Amino acid sequence: MTDQPTLRDGDLVLRPWTLDDSGVTRPLHDREIARWFDFPVVEPSAQEHREWILRTATEWSDRTKATFLVEWRGQPVGTVDVRMQDPAVGVLSWAVYAPYRGRGLAWRAVRLLVEWAFDALDLQRVEAHVNPENRASVRTALRAGLRREGLLRGNAALAGVRQDTVVLGRRREDAHPDTREGFTAMLDSTLPTKRAIAQGVLRPSSPDSPGTGHVLLCELVYKREWDLPGGVVDAHESPAACVVREVREELDLVVTAGPLLAVNWLPALHGWGDATVFVFDLGTIDVDLVERARLQQREIRGVHWTGPDDWKGRVAPYNERLLRALDTARGHDRGTIYLEDGTPVS
Ligand SMILES: CC(C)(COP(=O)(O)OP(=O)(O)OC[C@H]1O[C@@H](n2cnc3c(N)ncnc32)[C@H](O)[C@@H]1OP(=O)(O)O)[C@@H](O)C(=O)NCCC(=O)NCCS
Structure with a gap:
């Protein structure tokens, strides 16, 4: 297995996590992250966080998941990952730390990850399952070029309560989101039908x-x-x-x-x-x-x-x-x- 690469888009860098990142990033966990990932505590313990970082390396070696630390202008600002559901389909996930939200970093990072996953992992499709009330994440997925595909009722549990999830997906052969056709298809997928x-x-x-x-x-x-x-x-x-x-x-x-x-x-x-x-x-x-x-x-x-x-x-x-x-x-x-x-x- 080759080393996990570093991906770049201007001032945005996606690179593998290292244990040295734990000290800066652990205190940046907030209620929003805990809420949407259904974490039992807001801030993981030092040991839990280190174990999680080590696990990202193992998952890359196993080729079950690729997790990247998101760096912006040299600062760690979040994390994105793609989990291989099967050899052709990846499931995406993301978080941006509170001080860095609202700058377009989430969707740019997810888009960079998706383009790489199509190229380097040879995926045919990526998808994300997002709680419909998590408006920032639904927008993040759409801006990253995924289309809204449907609603799974009671598909996930948050704080012990069954919740719906919106499925958003992008196929490798979809028109690129920067083209008129790709943008129209993305927007069309979100509009109500009567x-x-x-x-x-x-x-x-x-x-x-x-x-x-x-x-x-x-x-x-x-x-x-x-x-x-x-x-x-x-x-x-x-x-x-x-x-x-x-x-x-x-x-x-x-x-x-x-x-x-x-x-x-x-x-x-x-x-x-x-x-x-x-x-x-x-x-x-x-x-x-x-x-x-x-x-x-x-x-x-x-x-x-x-x-x-x-x-x-x-x-x-x-x-x-x-x-x-x-x-x-x-x-x-x-x-x-x-x-x-x-x-x-x-
Ligand atoms: C979701 C999250 C990553 C967004 O991070 P961000 O860096 O603020 O996102 P961006 O700046 O890239 O914005 C993405 C889009 O969401 C929109 N957005 C951001 N916050 C929003 C909010 N509270 N309500 C509605 N839309 C919002 C932005 O306006 C933007 O859409 P636009 O470009 O059409 O205006 C961040 O809020 C987060 O980490 N949340 C907790 C973790 C999480 O929910 N992960 C996903 C689990 S599936």
Whole structure:
């Protein structure tokens, strides 16, 4: 095994730990470090710290872990390490001592470590598991070029309490974080995504049968309330394309998504996340055509032409509010209505 190298980036140096470093660095341990590493005491004893330094040398010899002291302008300012989870995957960890925080030293040190790990250790991927409340560490990982990949629920314990951890990762073939593509991918991984639902209003083509103002509602297999035809928009699918697809799948009918009648934001409810519903005008359709339609048995029990007198108790309260708002707007050129939880917001 070759000697552990020293890595440099301008005024920042990563070098192997030596026993001589213990005297300066041991008192620099603080509550933040103890908190996030779940250490039983803030400052390790002299013996514990020396044993830990000796262990970093053994772990390098075993090739199980590479730990570097971070030096900035000749001062020891922190520590970074990569533990080999398997020959291709390294798990990162880091700490910067309190007097040196907030100067960009953590992310620079982690980035230097990562670039070296890809080159010298031939790793294909590095990852870090960070408590979501440890905002400085989540930012450190992102600035070092890792992308947010997901949340592991109850994956770690801190002070005896199960905690979630955010997984952040960077693959060797990822666009470099300094490029536009790499930066965009990193930022994109952190942004919220919203659930979108697309539904459509279909009315009978003959105004007399079954009645003016009637809309087609689906009686569903999996829930009590009747609902407008439609469904959840897939990734990379537009709401308009979704409603056309859903109506084809559910009712075997070919429709065209007309003007957008309403946008209805639904807050989180009964364990479902919040969602934005796009309600399109699907125009009119021959009543016979609907009667002859082959319904998707898995989801749809039946379809019904319904008017304002039919909605109470049959549709969810937020949908009743939506349907009444649509009914009021019908015939007036009101454009798209914006609603929250079925209530129009002016
Ligand atoms: C996490 C830690 C290493 C950050 O050190 P640092 O040198 O202050 O970090 P940097 O200066 O490189 O800053 C990294 C990013 O975190 C941000 N940051 C720093 N402190 C922050 C805080 N308290 N809250 C939110 N963001 C913070 C910085 O603004 C920067 O992001 P930006 O460049 O987008 O502005 C340091 O706080 C620490 O040692 N904490 C205890 C140990 C620890 O938590 N280790 C990780 C366990 S997984």
